[in-house]
Amino acid sequence: MAQKKDMVLTVIGSLERGGCETHLLQVLPELVQKGHDVRVFILAFSGSLAPEFEARGVKLIRPWFELNIEKPPVAPIRLLRHLTTAVQLALYCVTKQPTIMHFFLPASYWLGGPIGLLTCRAKRIMSRRSLNHYMNSRRFSRPLEMFLHRRMHALLGNSAAVVRQLVKDEDAPSRQVGLIYNGVDASRVPDNTGMDLRRELGISDDTLVLTTVANLIPYKGHMDLLEALGQAQIRRSWCLLLAGRDDGHGAALEKRAADLGILDRVKFLGSFSPVSRLLAASDIFVLPSHEEGFSNALLEAMVASVGIIATDVGGNTEAVEDGVNGLIVPSRNPVSLSAAIEKLANDADLRQMLGSAAGDKARSSYSIETCVEQYELLYRILMDKQPLSHHPAFNIIEKA
Numbered sequence: 001m002a003q004k005k006d007m008v009l010t011v012i013g014s015l016e017r018g019g020c021e022t023h024l025l026q027v028l029p030e031l032v033q034k035g036h037d038v039r040v041f042i043l044a045f046s047g048s049l050a051p052e053f054e055a056r057g058v059k060l061i062r063p064w065f066e067l068n069i070e071k072p073p074v075a076p077i078r079l080l081r082h083l084t085t086a087v088q089l090a091l092y093c094v095t096k097q098p099t100i101m102h103f104f105l106p107a108s109y110w111l112g113g114p115i116g117l118l119t120c121r122a123k124r125i126m127s128r129r130s131l132n133h134y135m136n137s138r139r140f141s142r143p144l145e146m147f148l149h150r151r152m153h154a155l156l157g158n159s160a161a162v163v164r165q166l167v168k169d170e171d172a173p174s175r176q177v178g179l180i181y182n183g184v185d186a187s188r189v190p191d192n193t194g195m196d197l198r199r200e201l202g203i204s205d206d207t208l209v210l211t212t213v214a215n216l217i218p219y220k221g222h223m224d225l226l227e228a229l230g231q232a233q234i235r236r237s238w239c240l241l242l243a244g245r246d247d248g249h250g251a252a253l254e255k256r257a258a259d260l261g262i263l264d265r266v267k268f269l270g271s272f273s274p275v276s277r278l279l280a281a282s283d284i285f286v287l288p289s290h291e292e293g294f295s296n297a298l299l300e301a302m303v304a305s306v307g308i309i310a311t312d313v314g315g316n317t318e319a320v321e322d323g324v325n326g327l328i329v330p331s332r333n334p335v336s337l338s339a340a341i342e343k344l345a346n347d348a349d350l351r352q353m354l355g356s357a358a359g360d361k362a363r364s365s366y367s368i369e370t371c372v373e374q375y376e377l378l379y380r381i382l383m384d385k386q387p388l389s390h391h392p393a394f395n396i397i398e399k400a
Contacts, residue, residue, distance in 0.1 A: 005037040009098035011112040016047030019296045029056035030372040093119040113148040123382040127156040130293040159294040159315025178393035183371025184299040186363040194280030208238040211282040213297035215244040221288030227334035230260035234345045243272035279304035305359035307344045307351035325357035
């Protein structure tokens, strides 16, 4: 009889398109290809990426009662659905006994962490994908997470900024905190359909195209970008492409663009895939976020070798060095952002130099192969009950 494989159970709210979900779509199928039994337990609703996960061999466990995001339930029904999902996850853990439970994003940690503690002997991992600003509006989250941190076998950040925050602000045990950067497929053939996309969008070949890839959420800084473009002196025709799901902020952005007199130059594309095609049509990528963990979109822009402007938050400055492979500006500062846009927009040679350096760094430092190998090594170390010090991600200088 064949020996049962060790199961890795990833727990997440949904597989709707976002940075974390896109990261998992890169990593989990690769682990499946390497022979691992990787499954995803979905807590809320399947999301648009679910079919891609299944097509690539990842088994999904959907909630008994999926959340209808178009018609959010009233509070009593919402509570009942949470309780039902908790029971479903508990039963799954009791009956299947996963070897590893890996929690991604806060809500899955809050619900899944205690259930994992109570129902199975799995090795437990929490992955933090952003800075902890969300705790400011959810007072219960800090004490709950600090309680859970000491009961995890490993805590992962995706940038040094996130790791430092876990150790210094949340008193996470430093020996259990590790860093695994996001990865990007740097070996793929460059997308050569950029000019076709320009034609589809009605953009001329000589127009300067600026692009942002981020869901329309206030902290992503789209409003700052519009303000910056409203005052920038760009010496040629330009267009801004905004790619990302509208999470309720789109109408305000459209109104502000109209007030600034630039609405005719801004195209709201909604969720867009593949991002590589969008970047192939672009000259400048702008990441104006107020907070980040470590941006997948930034890595995509780096490997596409476009000129990059990013704010000095989270892991952005770990990937982009100001004046070397991009430009770094203060967050929430449209004046500085406008000056950086002018600098890149009006200097094609500088864009080419910085973009080329960004591509080189993406290929040398952030390959998806390395990222997958680090996850695989972590799982193997935990399964074999080896010390985390055997993993390079847990030997980080200046964690504390």
